[in-house]
Structures are given as C-alpha cells and as structure tokens.
Amino acid sequence: MARQKSEQVRQALLEAAQKLFVEKGYIATTIGSIARAAGTSQSNVYVYFTSKFEIAFAVFDPWLRSKVLDLEARVEAQDTPEARLRALIDGLIHGIAADRSGQTLTLVQALATAKAGDEYSPDLLLWTMSRIHQMIGTALPGSDPTEREALTHSLMLAFDGIALRQNLRRSEIEDSLSVDALYMMVQAIIRRDAGE
Amino acid sequence: MARQKSEQVRQALLEAAQKLFVEKGYIATTIGSIARAAGTSQSNVYVYFTSKFEIAFAVFDPWLRSKVLDLEARVEAQDTPEARLRALIDGLIHGIAADRSGQTLTLVQALATAKAGDEYSPDLLLWTMSRIHQMIGTALPGSDPTEREALTHSLMLAFDGIALRQNLRRSEIEDSLSVDALYMMVQAIIRRDAGE
DNA sequence: TTCTATTAAAGAATGGCATTCGCTTAAATG
DNA sequence: CATTTAAGCGAATGCCATTCTTTAATAGAA
Numbered sequence: 233m234a235r236q237k238s239e240q241v242r243q244a245l246l247e248a249a250q251k252l253f254v255e256k257g258y259i260a261t262t263i264g265s266i267a268r269a270a271g272t273s274q275s276n277v278y279v280y281f282t283s284k285f286e287i288a289f290a291v292f293d294p295w296l297r298s299k300v301l302d303l304e305a306r307v308e309a310q311d312t313p314e315a316r317l318r319a320l321i322d323g324l325i326h327g328i329a330a331d332r333s334g335q336t337l338t339l340v341q342a343l344a345t346a347k348a349g350d351e352y353s354p355d356l357l358l359w360t361m362s363r364i365h366q367m368i369g370t371a372l373p374g375s376d377p378t379e380r381e382a383l384t385h386s387l388m389l390a391f392d393g394i395a396l397r398q399n400l401r402r403s404e405i406e407d408s409l410s411v412d413a414l415y416m417m418v419q420a421i422i423r424r425d426a427g428e
Numbered sequence: 429m430a431r432q433k434s435e436q437v438r439q440a441l442l443e444a445a446q447k448l449f450v451e452k453g454y455i456a457t458t459i460g461s462i463a464r465a466a467g468t469s470q471s472n473v474y475v476y477f478t479s480k481f482e483i484a485f486a487v488f489d490p491w492l493r494s495k496v497l498d499l500e501a502r503v504e505a506q507d508t509p510e511a512r513l514r515a516l517i518d519g520l521i522h523g524i525a526a527d528r529s530g531q532t533l534t535l536v537q538a539l540a541t542a543k544a545g546d547e548y549s550p551d552l553l554l555w556t557m558s559r560i561h562q563m564i565g566t567a568l569p570g571s572d573p574t575e576r577e578a579l580t581h582s583l584m585l586a587f588d589g590i591a592l593r594q595n596l597r598r599s600e601i602e603d604s605l606s607v608d609a610l611y612m613m614v615q616a617i618i619r620r621d622a623g624e
Numbered sequence: 625t626t627c628t629a630t631t632a633a634a635g636a637a638t639g640g641c642a643t644t645c646g647c648t649t650a651a652a653t654g
Numbered sequence: 655c656a657t658t659t660a661a662g663c664g665a666a667t668g669c670c671a672t673t674c675t676t677t678a679a680t681a682g683a684a
Binding site: 259340341343344345346379381382383384385386388389390391392393394395396397400409410412413414416417418420421 | 455536537539540541542575577578579581582584585586587588589590591592593596605606608609610612613614616617
C-alpha cells in the first residue's frame with residue numbers, strides 16, 4: 233500500500249557512518265556528512281534511524297559481536313588453560329577495548345553525549361558478559377563458579393577502564409602497565425587455587 | 429594601567445558552574461546559564477576561561493584533590509593493614525569514582541566531548557596516582573614495590589571503569605559485584621604474599 | 625587631579641549542528 | 655489506473671559555544 237524502505241539505503245548509511253565514525257569520531261561526524269557519503273539527503277536519514285545515537289549503536293553492535301566471536305575462536309584454539317587465559321585477557325583489553333580502529337571511541341562518545349530520549353537495550357552488554365563468562369570457564373575448567381563470576385566482572389571493569397582511558401585520556405598512562413597488573417592479579421588467583 | 433579581573437566574578441562563575449554541572453551534567457549546562465547564575469554576561473565568561481572545557485577542569489580539580497585527601501585521612505585512621513586496604517578500595521570506588529554528586533560525570537562528559545584545542549595538564553592524574561601509590565604503601569607495608577605499582581595501576585583502571593560505567597552505562601550492572609570482585613583479587617594477592 | 629591606555633563587560637553576531645516541517649513523488653495495493 | 659502511504663528532499667528551527675564590536679571602568683602616567 234505504500235513505498236518501502238530500501239535495505240540498500242540503510243546499508244549505505246551504516247557503512248558511511250562506520251567509515252566516518254572511525255575516521256573522525258562520533259562527535260565530529262555530522263548527520264549531513266553521513267547522508268552525503270551514503271548518497272542521500274540529510275533529512276532522509278531520519279526515515280531509517282531516529283537519532284544519531286541510534287546510528288552509533290547500529291554500527292557498534294555487529295562490530296563488537298564479531299570481535300567477541302573472533303576472540304572466542306582464538307581462546308578455544310589455545311592448548312593450555314594458561315594460554316587460554318592469556319589470550320582472553322589480551323584479546324579483550326588490547327584487541328577490543330583499546331582497538332585502534334576507534335569503534336570504542338565512537339561508543340564512549342555516543343554514551344557520553346546521550347540525551348534523555350537516547351536509550352538502548354542492554355542485550356549487547358549482557359551477551360558480551362555471558363560470552364566472557366563462558367570463556368573463563370574454558371580457560372579455568374575446574375574453577376569455583378563464584379570466582380568465575382568475580383573474574384568476569386573484573387574483566388568487564390577493566391574493559392570499561394581501558395575504553396575510557398584509551399579514548400579520552402590518551403597517552404598519559406602506559407596502558408601496558410595496567411594490563412600487566414591485571415594479568416598479575418589473575419595469575420595470583422590461579423596460583424592460589426592451584427595451591428601453589 | 430588597566431582594569432583588573434575580579435576574583436569574585438571568577439569564583440561566582442566556578443560556583444555557578446559546579447552547581448549546574450552537578451544538577452544537569454556538563455553537556456546540558458550552557459555557558460549562558462552559568463553566566464546568568466553568576467550574575468554576569470555570557471561573553472564575559474570568556475574573559476575568565478578560554479572554553480567550557482577549561483571551566484569543567486577548574487571545577488573538577490579541587491574537588492578531586494579534596495576527595496583524595498579525605499580518603500587519605502580515612503585510610504590512615506584504620507588500625508590494621510587489612511582495614512586500610514578495604515578503606516582505600518571502598519573509598520576510591522564507591523566514594524569517588526561512583527560519587528553521587530555527579531562530578532565524575534562532568535569530567536567524563538567533558539573529556540568525551542573535548543575538541544582539538546581542549547587540552548589539560550596531566551598533573552591532577554599523576555598526583556592522584558602518586559597518592560594512591562603511597563596509600564597502598566601504608567596499607568601493605570612489607571609489600572614488593574613492583575607489586576605495589578601494579579596494584580596502583582589496577583586501582584586506577586578500576587576507577588576509570590567505574591567512572592565510565594556509573595555515568596554512562598547507568599544501572600545495567602550491579603557495581604557492588606565488581607567492587608567485591610576487585611577486592612577478592614587483591615585479597616588473593618595479599619594471601620599469596622602472606623604465604624597462606 | 626586629569627588624561628590615556630588597557631581591558632573587563634555586555635550585547636549582538638556567527639557558524640555549526642541535530643532534528644523537524646512541508647511538500648513532492650515513487651511505488652505498492654486494490 | 656486511482657488511491658494512499660511513506661520515502662525523499664530542501665528549507666527551516668532551535669540550540670549552543672565562541673567571537674566580534676562597542677562601551678565604559680580603572681590603573682598608572684602626567
């Protein structure tokens with residue numbers, strides 16, 4: 233009974249947005265530039281998305297999911313529990329939170345500037361946490377469930393910390409020091425569990 | 429040879445800014461509203477500060493310093509090393525990073541929206557780190573310096589993580605779980621050191 | 625005290641941006 | 655084909671940080 237939204241236009245918008253967000257960050261990217269890069273008009277963007285914030289999430293969501301799935305594969309490919317744990321922490325912190333492509337910067341900026349109506353479902357965060365929880369399970373097979381839970385939370389916390397620091401505080405602190413520290417703490421727990 | 433800047437006007441601007449930042453957040457607070465609340469004109473604000481970003485830092489800096497000094501006093505007031513450590517972690521995470529007054533939200537928003545010219549000295553961050561490092565020294569007197577360094581970094585990382593989460597991710601995750609997890613990890617290190 | 629250079633102070637632009645409005649027109653449906 | 659719905663578009667709208675321009679207060683020289 234009426235004209236339909238074009239999946240092509242939507243995809244073009246998402247691709248243009250992703251490219252520009254990575255290039256210039258969320259804040260410096262304008263709706264007009266996204267529209268121009270996608271070959272449509274500024275106002276037409278709002279036929280496909282209700283806000284700039286929503287676009288940021290639509291871009292970030294699949295990116296993070298694929299990164300987490302990649303990480304999962306890499307963790308499982310390791311032979312020893314210790315190697316798995318190393319791969320998990322390294323991948324999570326260096327590969328995702330501190331990713332060079334600037335996707336997390338986009339998210340942090342979008343969250344920081346979110347207005348009253350800008351909401352998002354917690355699905356992505358919860359999904360990510362559950363995946364990490366599971367990865368810890370494969371890395372530390374015999375571990376106490378409570379402890380596994382605690383590790384998951386600590387890793388998520390570190391993830392957020394790195395994301396904030398990498399993107400907003402830039403070069404003030406050597407991040408590798410923080411990652412080493414984190415790894416040391418996890419090691420301490422493992423060694424304790426092993427009764428060493 | 430000329431008219432002088434009034435310290436009163438400057439103070440009135442800072443107080444108005446602090447009040448408004450806490451009330452509405454950094455982004456929703458306009459220069460105009462700060463000027464109005466301080467009883468001066470919008471343009472006159474730029475005689476005292478070069479940017480909105482600079483105002484945010486001028487407000488946040490003394491607030492954080494006084495919070496850290498308070499924490500220091502509270503940590504030193506504890507009798508046992510264990511109580512000192514508890515007080516440090518609790519105060520840092522609950523009392524400052526997740527503070528209810530919204531000062532850290534202001535900082536996070538200011539950092540997230542900072543433009544090219546918006547720069548700030550790392551003094552405050554470095555000062556805070558050195559204080560935490562020292563507090564860890566009093567909490568764990570006999571500890572290895574390298575380990576103390578690592579703990580400092582971990583705490584700063586957790587601080588950033590909580591700041592980001594508290595302010596941007598709102599209520600999705602139970603923060604107390606993260607704090608408990610962190611404390612558990614620190615405990616693991618301590619027990620290991622104690623040879624338990 | 626008077627004059628003058630300096631600059632605080634104020635109001636009026638400026639420029640940029642997300643979002644909305646009103647109109648036009650493509651296309652799905654009967 | 656006629657009708658109707660909504661995609662698409664150009665032109666607002668409203669908001670805001672920052673700058674420009676002008677006025678007037680005042681510290682210091684005369």
